[in-house]
Amino acid sequence: MALPARLPAAATSRAKPPRLRTGDRVALVAPAGFYADQLDFQLVTEAMVAMGLVPVPQPHWKDRFGYLAGTDKNRAADLNAAFADRSVNAVMALRGGWGSQRMLPYLNWATIRANPKLLVGFSDITALHLAIQARAGFPTIHGPTAGSSWSKYSYAAFRDLAFDGKLPLYRNPIAEQDRLVQRQGRTQTLRPGKASGKLLGGNLTVLTSLVGTPWLPDFSGAILFLEDTDEAPYRIDRMLTQIGQAGILRRVAGVVFGQCTNCKPSDGSTSLFTLDEVLAQHLTPLGVPVYTGAMFGHIDNQFSLPVGCRAEIDADAGTIRLLEAPVA
CATH class of the missing domain: 3.50.30.60 (LD-carboxypeptidase A C-terminal domain-like)
Incomplete structure (x- = not known):
């Protein structure tokens, strides 16, 4: 696997992503494991719509390369495109698994740094959260992936941050267990x-x-x-x-x-x-x-x-x- 000859600069931006609003477009990316089940993907899009958002699946979300959602370059291309697209307001990972770290050298850090957007996800998405801190410097959200169950509790916590900018x-x-002492x-x-x-x-x-x-x-x-x-x-x-x-x-x-x-x-x-x-x-x-x-x-x-x-x-x-x- 050939890697770029030069590493990106470590300059960072103090700018913050815009808060989400009803009707905003959110890119759905698969930076790690593949997402093959069409019904599960339908549930993802329905959850985004229930939040008042417009899901925008990126081109390679259905790809499969072994246990990855496409090649490293293609997964990186989707993330690069999502940050470059001025009509997209935030980026959500469909799932974790493994693979986000593999594509870090292929990300366009100048573009990402110039277009701060909320990146949302957890687990393997940690690689992206930390790399963005190292190379771009704007906040991201360690929270449910797009494919998570999105309980009412999790959604309320996410909305407080992403939509309302609260400080909870x-x-x-x-x-509420049936016990004298809760465990x-x-x-x-x-x-x-x-x-x-x-x-x-x-x-x-x-x-x-x-x-x-x-x-x-x-x-x-x-x-x-x-x-x-x-x-x-x-x-x-x-x-x-x-x-x-x-x-x-x-x-x-x-x-x-x-x-x-x-x-x-x-x-x-x-x-x-x-x-x-x-x-x-x-x-x-x-x-x-x-x-x-x-x-x-x-x-x-x-x-x-x-x-x-x-x-x-x-x-x-x-x-x-x-x-x-x-x-x-």
Whole structure:
């Protein structure tokens, strides 16, 4: 696979994307895994219409190249076209999977930088969120992909940011289990205190894969937020060890670890480190506020987090307060 001879410049823009309004056109792209089911795609377009938006599928969304939605160059071409198209107001990824990182060298960073638009998605889309922070500098939204279930909770959180430019306080909603003591939706404080900084992060696996590449932003003073899915605790241990030894963890002002869905020992053993033990080993010694269990990641009801915007966390209360809107 031939790559461009020169890497893009790292200049960034302070401009913010415009907020979404009813009737806006939103490009649908598939930067990672393929999206083959026509009924699922129909549900996506119906969800966009229910939001008052006009879905604009990009040409290669139906392509398939192994487990990818077309070749790296074609997937990148769709994203480049979406940012270049002045009639398109935002860009939504259809799904995650794997592959966004592969196309980063083929993106037209000058065009993306000159046309700030909300990019929305999570999981593998972390590669795009972080690369945009490193190469363009405008906010994006770590939230549901276009193909997510879009619960009422998730949509309300997304609308607060993308349409209304609000500054919400995110706190896990109180569970309503038939128990004297609620278990669902709990947060755990690993190190107390408050901290503020730019929100940077996303999927831990994807972030780790970007270490040593030119696609990571500076994490100095940042609020690092992390999530993952289907990873055994020893793998989380390995990845936190890597980003720790790469110097990322010691630069941050605070950490929020969201949901790690189905992150259990692969052999079902109870004699190994638990996920909680792994997180405590790596995050507590940092000397900054840390809490876990926030509602973002591979779950139906999730916060929308504006990557690149300032926020304050309260590790005792288990909250994230946005201090800056992602839209103009």
